[in-house]
Amino acid sequence: MAHAAPGAIELKAALRYTGTRLCTVGWAFAGQRAHVLRKICIYLQCIKGLVMSSTFDQVANIIAETCDIPRDTITPESHAIDDLGIDSLDFLDIAFAIDKAFGIKLPLEKWTQEVNDGKATTEQYFVLKNLSARIDELVAAKGA
């Protein structure tokens, strides 16, 4: 998966110009517009998938670096606490790195409170695919 990140960056860059490309393509190939639009839809789905996996890759890289855990043992299904053995102090470092990398503030205290109150499970926040999804939500909420 190490080669996935540069691809994601290229596609993200392309996404920024999609509006222009759509217009240009539409003018040039008026007869094939529906076909082109379909292709663009598929293209955008791919970009969405890559951007999401890129959040996981970034999180996994941060964990590998911060906690000295081999990167290839970290999967989207890994539970940060139960599977990777990350303790609360190491998680502060991870939270710091994630906050910096994504420009957000992981609401660790709120999550801990919810788990302690039985309103949430640790899986919801600490299985890495779920953590990545929470990060995507926080990034989206920041941009909204």
Add this chain to the structure above:
Amino acid sequence: MHLEYFHLIDRIVDLKAGERTITVEAQVPLQSTIFEGHFPGYPLMPGVLLIETMAQASGWLLIALMKFERMPFLAAVKEAKMRTFVMPGELLRVDVGVVHEGSGFTVTKARISADGKAKCNATLTFRQVPFPNPDLRGHMEAMAKRIGFPHQAIAHG
């Protein structure tokens, strides 16, 4: 500094809640039993006490930012560099700034200098929790008074 009580900060010189910075002074005593062992015939301020000095200065800044509602506890020390010796009798200046405020934790960068020369610096992480008991809070408030904690800086921060 009252080394035997671990009171390492003498005076808050400046506290800017808005800019999230603090400057404090700490006078290294001329004599202490610590210097008898560290080192015999060549007394030096121990590096761990300099780290603690930076931690205490950071702590006062964080207490101000949290408006005395929570207590910061040192959780991690990173990139600590002891640049030059600190001798008995030196007047230290400690400058601290906040690098990151997370959820339940804060990272600071602290630097100690004397006569404008860098002595040491470190990046420190603190967990902040509600005061575990009224005694500790009372003690911290009394200490704040003693070192000139500017309560108005919180009010108008």
